[in-house]
Amino acid sequence: MSDEELSDVGLVALLRDAETQDRIDASAAAAALSARVMADFDAASARRSWLARSGVFVSRLAATTWPGAPLWKPACALGFSLMIGLGVGALLPVDNPQEDTSFALDSSPGLDIGGDLR
Amino acid sequence: MDPDGELVARVGAGDRAAARLLVARHLDKLLALARRMLGETGEAEDAVQETFLKLWTHAARWQPGGAKFETWLFRVAINACYDRLRKRGHLSLDEAPEAVDPAPGPERALQNAALSQAIQAALDALPPRQRAAILLCHYEGRGNVDAAEILGIGVEAVESLLSRGRRSLRASLGHLRED
Numbered sequence: 001m002s003d004e005e006l007s008d009v010g011l012v013a014l015l016r017d018a019e020t021q022d023r024i025d026a027s028a029a030a031a032a033l034s035a036r037v038m039a040d041f042d043a044a045s046a047r048r049s050w051l052a053r054s055g056v057f058v059s060r061l062a063a064t065t066w067p068g069a070p071l072w073k074p075a076c077a078l079g080f081s082l083m084i085g086l087g088v089g090a091l092l093p094v095d096n097p098q099e100d101t102s103f104a105l106d107s108s109p110g111l112d113i114g115g116d117l118r
Numbered sequence: 119m120d121p122d123g124e125l126v127a128r129v130g131a132g133d134r135a136a137a138r139l140l141v142a143r144h145l146d147k148l149l150a151l152a153r154r155m156l157g158e159t160g161e162a163e164d165a166v167q168e169t170f171l172k173l174w175t176h177a178a179r180w181q182p183g184g185a186k187f188e189t190w191l192f193r194v195a196i197n198a199c200y201d202r203l204r205k206r207g208h209l210s211l212d213e214a215p216e217a218v219d220p221a222p223g224p225e226r227a228l229q230n231a232a233l234s235q236a237i238q239a240a241l242d243a244l245p246p247r248q249r250a251a252i253l254l255c256h257y258e259g260r261g262n263v264d265a266a267e268i269l270g271i272g273v274e275a276v277e278s279l280l281s282r283g284r285r286s287l288r289a290s291l292g293h294l295r296e297d
Contacts, residue, residue: 011287014294015257018237022150030145033163037145037170041129041137044174048132 122187123180130178141170144188147258148195154253155199157242165198185267192268196250203246233294240290248283251276256284 062074122143128136148169152162172194180187241249247269254265255276262280266273 008284008288011284011291012256014233014237014291015252016259018154018234019150019257019259021234022153023146026146026149026153029159029163030149033149033166034141034145036163036167037141038134038138040167040171041134041174044171045132045134048178 120182120186120188123182126173126177126180126187127182129174130180137174140173144191145170148191151192151253151258152195152199154238154241154257155196155246155249156202157238161202162199165195165202168198169195189264189267192254193270196254196268199250200246236291236294240287243290244283244286248279248286251279252283252287255280 059071062069062071066074066077122140125136125140129140145166148166149162152165153159156162156165169191173191241252244252250269251265254260254268255262260268262273262276266276269276
């Protein structure tokens with residue numbers, strides 16, 4: 001160790017003193033920060049209670065539609081019916097949209113609403 | 119037995135009084151540590167606020183049998199500081215930043231503010247991991263095992279970080295030797 005260096009004991013004492021002083025300084029600044037932190041808590045609580053209310057609503061809905069069944073059964077039934085609906089919708093043949101467009105462009109309107117008003 | 123365990127469970131259930139108690143118990147320590155990690159008050163406050171926000175969102179899922187709460191809280195705070203240091207200078211956590219001249223002169227070092235500045239300059243010159251280890255063990259007064267858990271590394275790695283960190287600090291704070 002060179003002459004210019006502190007001992008480990010001296011260094012640790014220096015750091016511990018700094019910590020004590022910093023804690024005093026921090027407690028002065030902590031009031032404003034504490035208010036911000038508690039505002040975050042209130043916002044998080046509000047969000048959590050909204051989620052909890054949504055959960056209760058879903059549970060009640062499931063109990064009404066399928067009394068006595070665990071929540072996963074109506075959820076699966078809903079998911080399954082959605083899958084079938086989407087599958088059928090995707091596989092059904094649809095009319096050619098090109099024909100509809102040409103009809104709309106080539107034909108004159110059969111009803112003149114403006115004319116009726118006049 | 120975790121002294122904060124019951125409070126965290128109450129916070130998870132939405133108890134505001136318990137949240138206030140946890141803030142009163144830990145905010146000063148976290149703020150002091152974050153200030154020394156980041157060397158800047160505004161960023162330190164943001165890091166501490168982010169730490170508590172994580173607590174509010176995770177408290178309901180807290181498992182009492184796992185890690186000690188304070189260890190978890192300090193880990194979150196240290197990681198929030200690391201994130202800010204990375205964003206600030208794209209530093210790797212083991213890389214030392216640009217050296218700062220820590221010498222304020224012996225007469226100014228007698229004053230608290232100057233002493234604090236000198237320590238901060240010396241800490242700022244350390245790589246973030248060394249700085250975190252030094253702050254947890256020699257500034258906060260935690261044991262090496264606790265610090266290792268907070269930093270998510272082994273005890274031997276902490277000892278190595280401490281040894282290197284102390285060597286740098288001893289050299290850069292040598293001018294305070296007589297005080």
